[in-house]
Amino acid sequence: MEKVGILIEFKDDKIKKTNYGVITLARQQGCELYALVLNGNAAACKEQLQQYGIKKIIDIASKEGPLQWHPVKWARAVVAAMDHFGINTLCGLTSAQGKELLPRIAADLDAPLVMDCTDVVLNERAAKKSQFSGKTVATIKVNGNHFIFGIRPNAIEKQPDPCEAEVIPFQTTVDKEALVVKEIKLQTHTGIDLTEADIIISGGRGMQKPENFAILFECAQVIGAAVGASRAAVDAGWAPHSMQVGQTGATVSPKVYIACGISGSVQHFAGMKTAGLIVAVNTDPEANITKNCDYYIVADLFEIVPILSRQLKLVVGENQLT
Amino acid sequence: MRIYVCVKHVPDSAATITIRGNNQIDESVTFLLNPYDEHAVEEGVRLKAQIGASEVVAVTLGKEAAINTLQSVLAMGADRGILIKTNDRPDSIFTARALKAAIEQDGKPDIIFTGKESIDSEGMQTMFRLAAALDMPVATNVVAFSIDREHAFVECEMEAGVRQLLEMPLPCVIGTGKGLNKPKYPTFIDIRKAKQKEIKQIVLASLKIEKPAASMEISELKLAVEQRQPKELKGQPQEIVKELIQVLRDEAKVL
Structure with missing residues (x-):
C-alpha cells in the first residue's frame, strides 16, 4: 500500500x-x-x-x-x-x-x-x-x-x-537558515478566509462605493460566509486585494458563490468557476455572468441583499431553535 | 548591482483558447508579458533607479515569438534581454535549470525578480526551483520590498490579510505579487528606444542541460466544459429571495 x-x-x-x-x-x-x-x-x-x-x-x-x-x-x-x-x-x-x-x-x-x-x-x-x-x-x-x-x-x-x-x-534537527521570519503582521480586516469558506458573497463594480460593502459583510455574517470582490472593485480601491477573487486574486471553490454587481469577466471566472453553485445578482440581464451561472436575479443588489440578510436571519434563528 | 528579471510570454487571458492535437493550444492568439512578471520588471527598474550603477537583464525561455515580450520588458526599462530559444515546452524542473545556466553564463546575479506564477500553466514553482538550483533564499507573493547593502526585506501576502515579513541575504529570488507596485506603461518613445536595446539569443540545446530524473508533462488538454444552465429567479424581491433561500437550503445544503 x-x-x-x-x-x-x-x-x-x-x-x-x-x-x-x-x-x-x-x-x-x-x-x-x-x-x-x-x-x-x-x-x-x-x-x-x-x-x-x-x-x-x-x-x-x-x-x-x-x-x-x-x-x-x-x-x-x-x-x-x-x-x-x-x-x-x-x-x-x-x-x-x-x-x-x-x-x-x-x-x-x-x-x-x-x-x-x-x-x-x-x-x-x-x-x-x-x-x-x-x-x-x-x-x-x-x-x-x-x-x-x-x-x-x-x-x-x-x-x-x-x-x-x-x-x-x-x-528533526533544525538548522539556522539564511531566510529569517521577522514578523507575522495582521492587517485589519476580514474574518473568514476566502479559500476556506463554504459560501462567498462577492461585490463588483455594481457596489458603487467602498462603504456599500457593509451590506455584503452584514449578510455574510449571518451565515458565516466570506466576502470577496472583483478586480474592478479592488482596482477602484473599494476593497483590499486580499479580498479579490479571480485571475490575479484568490482561486476559490465554495459550495455557493453569490456574485453581486459583477459582470463576470473571463478573469473573474478563472477564480471561481469551480464553485458548487453560482448565483448572480445583476441589473443587466445581458451581463456575462448570467450566461454561466446556476441562478440569476435581474435586480438591484441594494434591494435584494438587505432582504436576503433579513430573511437569512429568520432562517438561521429558526435553525437554532430546532 | 546586477538585476535579473525572469519573464514569460503567455497567451492573453482574454484570448479565446482552442486546443490543437491532444495537449497543446492553438498559438495563433495574442501573447503578452505574464501579468505577474510586469511587477517583477517594474520592481527591478525601480531598484535600479533607486541605487544607480545597475543593469536590469530580462531572461525568458520560449519560441522566437517571445522576443515580443522581451521588447515590452525593454520598453518598460530593462537594459537588455536574453531569449533561451526552443520550440519545446519544457516543464518547470527543466526551465529552472535552463534559466540558471543562462543567467550564470551571462553574469553573477545580485537579485532575481520574477512573477509569483504564470497565468498560462499556473505552476507556481519555477522561482523556487531556480532559487534551489542557485542556492539562494526565495520569497513568494511579495507585496513590499526594500534592500540594504546585504539584505532584502520583504512582506509576503498570506491569506485573509495576514502578511509575513522576511529578511534574506542577497543574492536572493523575489516572486512578485500583485500589490507590489503599479507598472508604468511605456510611452511611444520608450518603445522606440527599446528597439535599440540588445536581445541575445541562446539556443536551449547549447546550454547542454542534463535531462533531469523527474519530469511533468501535459498528457491531455481539454477545454473546460461550461455545463451550467442558468435559471432566472423572477418575481417580487421578497419572493425572489425566498426562492433563493430555498435553493441554498435544499440544493446547495448550506443552511
Whole structure:
C-alpha cells in the first residue's frame, strides 16, 4: 500500500476543514495515510483526524519543541519526515501556506509538483488542474521518485470514515537558515478566509462605493460566509486585494458563490468557476455572468441583499431553535 | 548591482483558447508579458533607479515569438534581454535549470525578480526551483520590498490579510505579487528606444542541460466544459429571495 503524507494546515491553532477533502481523496484510493503536523497540535487534532480515516499522525518537532512558523525550516522538516517514514507522495492544500511550502519541498527533493489540482489519481501519477485562466483542464503526468500535489481547497468533497489514530512523535534537527521570519503582521480586516469558506458573497463594480460593502459583510455574517470582490472593485480601491477573487486574486471553490454587481469577466471566472453553485445578482440581464451561472436575479443588489440578510436571519434563528 | 528579471510570454487571458492535437493550444492568439512578471520588471527598474550603477537583464525561455515580450520588458526599462530559444515546452524542473545556466553564463546575479506564477500553466514553482538550483533564499507573493547593502526585506501576502515579513541575504529570488507596485506603461518613445536595446539569443540545446530524473508533462488538454444552465429567479424581491433561500437550503445544503 502506497504511503501518502498529508500536510495538515491550521488556522489560529484550529484544523482547517479543507484538510478533510485532501484526506478523503487519498484515502479513497486505498493509500496508507500519514498526517503530518508541524505546529505541536498533533494530539489536539487526533479526534478530528481519525474521523476521516487517518491512522497515523506524525507529530513533527525539534529538540526544543514545536516548530515556530518558518517556511524553509518547515519544508525541510517535512522532507526529513518523508524520508524517515518512507513517504514518497505528499498531498497538501493550494492555500497561501501550501504555496509557500509545497514548492519549497518539491525544489528540495527535485520532485515533480502539481499545484491547484482538482483531482489526482495517485497510482497513475496523474493530476487534473485548470490552465489558461480556467479555460482548459490539463491532465499532468508526473515522473520521479517523489510526487507532490497541492489540492485546490474545497475541490474534493469530504467523507468521514472513523477509525482510531495513533500519534507518532518525530524529532528533526533544525538548522539556522539564511531566510529569517521577522514578523507575522495582521492587517485589519476580514474574518473568514476566502479559500476556506463554504459560501462567498462577492461585490463588483455594481457596489458603487467602498462603504456599500457593509451590506455584503452584514449578510455574510449571518451565515458565516466570506466576502470577496472583483478586480474592478479592488482596482477602484473599494476593497483590499486580499479580498479579490479571480485571475490575479484568490482561486476559490465554495459550495455557493453569490456574485453581486459583477459582470463576470473571463478573469473573474478563472477564480471561481469551480464553485458548487453560482448565483448572480445583476441589473443587466445581458451581463456575462448570467450566461454561466446556476441562478440569476435581474435586480438591484441594494434591494435584494438587505432582504436576503433579513430573511437569512429568520432562517438561521429558526435553525437554532430546532 | 546586477538585476535579473525572469519573464514569460503567455497567451492573453482574454484570448479565446482552442486546443490543437491532444495537449497543446492553438498559438495563433495574442501573447503578452505574464501579468505577474510586469511587477517583477517594474520592481527591478525601480531598484535600479533607486541605487544607480545597475543593469536590469530580462531572461525568458520560449519560441522566437517571445522576443515580443522581451521588447515590452525593454520598453518598460530593462537594459537588455536574453531569449533561451526552443520550440519545446519544457516543464518547470527543466526551465529552472535552463534559466540558471543562462543567467550564470551571462553574469553573477545580485537579485532575481520574477512573477509569483504564470497565468498560462499556473505552476507556481519555477522561482523556487531556480532559487534551489542557485542556492539562494526565495520569497513568494511579495507585496513590499526594500534592500540594504546585504539584505532584502520583504512582506509576503498570506491569506485573509495576514502578511509575513522576511529578511534574506542577497543574492536572493523575489516572486512578485500583485500589490507590489503599479507598472508604468511605456510611452511611444520608450518603445522606440527599446528597439535599440540588445536581445541575445541562446539556443536551449547549447546550454547542454542534463535531462533531469523527474519530469511533468501535459498528457491531455481539454477545454473546460461550461455545463451550467442558468435559471432566472423572477418575481417580487421578497419572493425572489425566498426562492433563493430555498435553493441554498435544499440544493446547495448550506443552511
